[in-house]
Amino acid sequence: MVPQTALPTQSGGQDDLRGRDPVAPAASEATRLLCAGVYLDDGYRDAVIDELYVHEERIAAPSYGFDAARVLAHALRARRTELAWAAGVVALWVFAVLLTGGVFVVLVGPCLMLSIAGWLRGSSRRPPLYRRIPAFLLRWYGRILLALILAGLVVTAFGFDDSEGSGGSGGYGYSGSGGYGDGYGDSGPFGSTDSFGANDLFGPASELSLGDAGTAWGILALFAVLTAVVALQRGQFARMLTSELSPQQFANHAADPAERGQGSRFGRLVRYIRVEQHAPLVMYNASQPFCGAGIPYQPWNLSVELRPRKDSTPEAIDNAKIIHRIVPLVEALRIPSPHGSPQLAAAVRDRLRELQTDECVFLPVTGLTRRDQAPYDPVGFEAHRSGAVEEGGESRRHFLRIRVGGWSEEVVVTVFVRVHTQGGMLMLEVAPHVLLPVRQLFQDADRIAHRHRNNNWFGKAVWALTHTPRSLGRALESLGRGAVSGWKMLTGGSGGALPDGPARSVRELGSDWDASLFQDMDINRYLKSVQDRVAAGVRLALNEAGWQTDEFEQKIVNVGSGGVFIESAHGSAIGIGDKNTVTTNNNSGGSGSSNSNSAGKNGGARSGKA
Structure with a gap:
């Protein structure tokens, strides 16, 4: 976990080091x-x-x-x-x-x-x-x-x-x-x-x-x-x-002759695509809601009881407050560590500097009679966002979306985070997805x-x-x-x-089936960094609101190493990931171990490499 005091802020002279905007998608x-x-x-x-x-x-x-x-x-x-x-x-x-x-x-x-x-x-x-x-x-x-x-x-x-x-x-x-x-x-x-x-x-x-x-x-x-x-x-x-x-001429999107003289059908569809493809509202097919994000990379979830601390009166905590606490910690990954001078810090080329966060809502396409009826306008999206963030619905779902594009956007790591409080419990869902490199x-x-x-x-x-x-x-x-x-x-x-x-x-x-060792290492680094900050944000939100965090800290032992190792507060343990070995002490003083593959081939797209 990263203490709050150790995190740099995005103000107070750090504006020039907030990060860099990624290359425009059309020129990537x-x-x-x-x-x-x-x-x-x-x-x-x-x-x-x-x-x-x-x-x-x-x-x-x-x-x-x-x-x-x-x-x-x-x-x-x-x-x-x-x-x-x-x-x-x-x-x-x-x-x-x-x-x-x-x-x-x-x-x-x-x-x-x-x-x-x-x-x-x-x-x-x-x-x-x-x-x-x-x-x-x-x-x-x-x-x-x-x-x-x-x-x-x-x-x-x-x-x-x-x-x-x-x-x-x-x-x-x-x-x-x-x-x-x-x-x-x-x-x-x-x-x-x-x-x-x-x-x-x-x-x-x-x-x-x-x-x-x-x-x-x-x-x-x-x-x-x-x-x-x-x-x-x-x-x-x-x-x-x-x-x-060529790399030199392709960057000039306006001069690309491919989009000229394509006809009215093409012009109409391009207008639709350019609105839909980058919108925070995701209209999805129920059979594959994360279509476009890549392959699932060991998704995990956990739940904890919300118990008040003895030394404080807890405040009401909702999903929006937790998300609001997670975002600054994740965005702080953009800021380079101190390098002795602003010039050296500004020269850092780590792709985490281009990390992007936004809130998105997944909405089923069922019910629309025309394609242009989807509520992509800011007013329509905000109505869905404010309604979905607390409802915990099955079909309409709210996520915090965190994206890191590496290797000139050839390796894209997207982490979807969903928080929900219900019945005195907090549920945290994390669904990482990875777009592998373009075909060789x-x-x-x-x-x-x-x-x-x-x-x-x-x-x-x-x-x-x-x-x-x-x-x-x-x-x-x-x-x-x-x-x-x-x-x-x-x-x-x-x-x-x-x-x-x-x-x-x-x-x-257009993606390949595998990534190089360097790319694999970067994928794991992005995921570990993001998931650790997500866990830190949830813990800090609970602590600031006056709720106990012991159970949460015991369950999340480590974010990474091929998955998430989650240990309960009562001696039992659950391992999520590939080939995890879980050892616990039971109530009788004995010990036991088990191998868990709960993510398996379905939960981890790159089995054994995470």
Whole structure:
């Protein structure tokens, strides 16, 4: 516990050290990386558009340290760009088939195989064997088949002839008159079947007609054009990341072209999102009230009897008074410790200096008939706050919300504190939540763009050549996803549906599954600091009002170390957290111990690391 006398105040010459305001959410690094992520991950982009644009009846989840509206703007822009490139690629494939009299279709089979192999494997880092094995086999079958076809095209285009083969076939058994002869003979379409066995391996695929030398040159030229299109698409993405999505330019929100020319629907939804995402009133879905705050990180609660001290007449104590006592102690974490000079103290970069506190009210969305009916205005919120702080209701709940954003808002710790007095008892509920770092792929966006732009021409050509075979499958998939999304908007009836709470958070969807050791250490430090001050505030509020604090002090032994260790005043003990060992003395003088996992996997999101 921290004595009251040891806490610095926020007045008396400390104004310059109160703390720092965090970076504006729309310009934060987390926002920038999520905006880059919609260009890198098709699935993430579709999820963002589906949640914030297609389902316009859903209220936006709270956005801690980022701007969901700006992410949506880039997601829509990325989809439009991708659909334009996809339409161009498909049109080029159709044009190539028509221009070559249908011969270009020989490339469709292996190219689709490679696309299907990528779909089978999925985007997981370690896909299961039942996906990995068929994807591996199909991928290599498609690669070998495509390599053989391209080799045959090169042979045909340069007019190489095997006098022992099948009459000017260039190794593919093609006759000069534009058709196959009576058969391949002993040599087969790929040379000697005794030594190569291509017919046995590929069957009918080896009997594809590649036309004459002119047709072969046309196919190779059109394939080169496709490769150039793939290279240009990648180059556009790299230029975007190194210009408007660069750390230097992204900070200028007003100059971002993604939000211009998006249409009336986008403008209407952005106005809703920017009000909802940072409002102290949280309209929630009953199935996941803390959507947007991240994963639960070992929530805990305790209750104590309110007993008057013998040496004083206790004052009436309510929830508002306790919250009022907690807030100054928590906000004092912003103030740096003495460093010998104001300049040294002002140079402290600890993220606790950017700690934010506010009171929020969770209100179920049930009952609204329109999305704009939610009482986000100051008068409406104050009415709900003043009513919820003392009522202890089930659906409408009042919380003190304490937030610390670390690592450029990539690691966000939010602690929800609820105090309630009822029946001569005080109940304290603490629900920490953590937003883990943005996905590693999104963090690598700058490196990917820089590597591509600074690669030599040969490296860029090889990259484009290896990705061209999948261009048709990816283009068809992109057009299909765009059509499905458009169909949902036309037929789903979301515009006239009753308002609903958020189903998903775009920040949570863009989070990784783990944090680094440094980030883990910071998460624990933020939580321990905040929870200790919360406990100190409750104790001081009880003491100042003339109530006993012995039971409370006995129950809270320590805040941290993987959870909260709570010991009762009568010899029994409860351990909340992962793998806690609790030892108590019973009334008979014996001792006993037990292992408690009451937080477990549900209560602690990062089991064993807290």
